[in-house]
Amino acid sequence: MENCIEVKNLNKSYGHRVAVNNLNLTVKKGEVFGLLGPNGAGKSTTIDCILGLKSFENGSVRVLGMDPARERKRLFERVGVQLQSSSYQGNIRVGEVCEEIAALYQSPADYHDLLSQFKLDQYLKQPVAKLSGGEKQKLSVLLALIPQPEVLFLDELTTGLDTEARREVWHVLTALKKKGLTLFLTSHYMDEVEVLCDRICIISQGHALVTDTVPKLIQSSPYQRLEEAYLWVMKEEIAL
Amino acid sequence: MKKFFTLLKIEGKLSLRSIDSIFFGICMPVGIIILIGLIAGPNPTTSDAGYTLIQSSFGALVTVGICATAFMGIPLTIADYRDKKILKHFFVTPVSPTMLLWVHAVINMLLSVISALLIYATARIFFGYQMIGSELAFVGSYLLVMVSMYSLGLLIASLCRTIKTANVVCSIVYFPMLFLSGATIPFDIFPKQLQTVAGFLPLTQGIRLLKSASLGLETSLLMPLIVLVGSLIIGIILSMRFFRWE
Numbered sequence: 001m002e003n004c005i006e007v008k009n010l011n012k013s014y015g016h017r018v019a020v021n022n023l024n025l026t027v028k029k030g031e032v033f034g035l036l037g038p039n040g041a042g043k044s045t046t047i048d049c050i051l052g053l054k055s056f057e058n059g060s061v062r063v064l065g066m067d068p069a070r071e072r073k074r075l076f077e078r079v080g081v082q083l084q085s086s087s088y089q090g091n092i093r094v095g096e097v098c099e100e101i102a103a104l105y106q107s108p109a110d111y112h113d114l115l116s117q118f119k120l121d122q123y124l125k126q127p128v129a130k131l132s133g134g135e136k137q138k139l140s141v142l143l144a145l146i147p148q149p150e151v152l153f154l155d156e157l158t159t160g161l162d163t164e165a166r167r168e169v170w171h172v173l174t175a176l177k178k179k180g181l182t183l184f185l186t187s188h189y190m191d192e193v194e195v196l197c198d199r200i201c202i203i204s205q206g207h208a209l210v211t212d213t214v215p216k217l218i219q220s221s222p223y224q225r226l227e228e229a230y231l232w233v234m235k236e237e238i239a240l
Numbered sequence: 241m242k243k244f245f246t247l248l249k250i251e252g253k254l255s256l257r258s259i260d261s262i263f264f265g266i267c268m269p270v271g272i273i274i275l276i277g278l279i280a281g282p283n284p285t286t287s288d289a290g291y292t293l294i295q296s297s298f299g300a301l302v303t304v305g306i307c308a309t310a311f312m313g314i315p316l317t318i319a320d321y322r323d324k325k326i327l328k329h330f331f332v333t334p335v336s337p338t339m340l341l342w343v344h345a346v347i348n349m350l351l352s353v354i355s356a357l358l359i360y361a362t363a364r365i366f367f368g369y370q371m372i373g374s375e376l377a378f379v380g381s382y383l384l385v386m387v388s389m390y391s392l393g394l395l396i397a398s399l400c401r402t403i404k405t406a407n408v409v410c411s412i413v414y415f416p417m418l419f420l421s422g423a424t425i426p427f428d429i430f431p432k433q434l435q436t437v438a439g440f441l442p443l444t445q446g447i448r449l450l451k452s453a454s455l456g457l458e459t460s461l462l463m464p465l466i467v468l469v470g471s472l473i474i475g476i477i478l479s480m481r482f483f484r485w486e
Contacts, residue, residue, distance in 0.1 A: 051332050073334045081332040087324040091257045096250050103246035104335045147333075 004182040010059035019045040021207040032183040034197035042206040043186045080149030086140045088128045095124040105147045133160040154185040190227035247343045265308035266355045277367035299450035305355025309348035310389035311414040318397035319406035328486040373456030381453045385446035388468040391475025398483040442471045
């Protein structure tokens with residue numbers, strides 16, 4: 001199968017602090033890939049490097065076969081991105097932020113459809129600032145879907161969502177996965193990762209500890225559930 | 241182009257929703273010209289007779305809109321959008337974040353021009369204002385003052401890393417420019433020492449230029465032109481050097 005995202009020997013440091021240390025990963029078309037790790041492990045930096053938002057010392061990054069920094073205009077017609085803790089213009093309304101994002105793409109999705117899928121359609125005329133934290137988070141995922149992406153990046157997609165809202169988001173994403181969407185996400189919720197991800201990579205202090213499918217990772221650990229297996233991997237790392 | 245106009249429409253609506261830019265950029269200078277008209281009427285100014293106080297203040301008052309947009313609107317919007325990572329988010333879309341900056345440049349230019357036109361209309365309709373000098377020279381000077389002040393506004397946005405410092409710096413720059421350059425209080429009534437100090441403000445030179453253009457005065461305009469073109473060039477070069485998208 002075709003590789004959608006290819007990261008080879010990625011190195012990035014801020015001054016003397018190494019943020020990403022020789023990271024390699026590939027994500028195939030139609031796959032849901034989870035990048036896991038504690039806060040400060042380098043997840044957001046990795047996403048920023050993959051998207052061409054940050055320069056890096058060495059290594060190479062390809063998304064849909066393109067260099068994100070050089071072929072930005074062509075690439076981002078086909079890639080949707082939700083950045084961690086996004087915020088919006090003061091006193092902008094929900095409908096306006098959707099219209100503005102939709103205007104940036106050649107063939108955007110109908111955002112009214114998306115709003116009703118995410119149960120946000122009643123807020124069309126409301127200021128974004130008046131939405132609850134969970135509704136804002138859902139909106140940021142929704143905006144990433146407006147380009148009708150082939151590849152979707154979600155950084156901490158359901159932080160701050162209640163159980164019901166989390167299910168709505170999962171539901172939309174699994175439906176899109178069936179249609180062949182490739183998804184790259186970071187999350188701190190292992191139940192979510194178990195539901196959504198095909199393969200995961202656990203990183204700590206910028207380097208990869210394991211990259212494997214969810215069932216295989218659980219099998220290799222003495223536990224039954226991903227959360228325990230994850231903690232076990234992190235503990236093994238400290239013991240070494 | 242369609243992208244640009246959609247952004248212009250939405251961002252324009254947002255600008256209109258924040259009352260302060262309308263108040264400081266449009267209502268305040270129109271209010272001042274009405275006050276001057278009511279107080280002084282058709283009487284000539286004391287210091288330089290031959291034209292009315294309205295005629296002598298016109299060139300200064302049209303810069304209030306420029307001042308409000310250049311030292312409040314532009315830098316605060318950019319700092320705010322950078323703080324909220326809105327500019328950063330444009331990097332992961334097919335559209336360059338530069339387009340968002342141009343959209344705001346156009347919105348602010350429109351605000352300044354509307355402010356100037358309203359001041360002109362008020363002066364003309366209610367107080368019979370006539371421009372003595374050449375209209376063309378005046379419009380040219382106006383545009384030069386505008387781009388020059390906007391480049392300084394962009395420079396503030398480039399040098400201030402956070403919205404908090406931008407707020408402080410904007411207040412420190414905006415109020416002296418507004419009150420000491422002659423934009424709101426006639427420059428001629430300042431004490432000599434204050435005039436010397438205020439002469440260093442780029443806007444003071446801009447107002448000298450506009451005033452001579454509107455009154456058709458035959459004074460040397462070398463100094464104002466050097467200061468304005470200099471500010472423009474320095475502002476653009478330093479902004480390009482220090483500007484950060486996030």
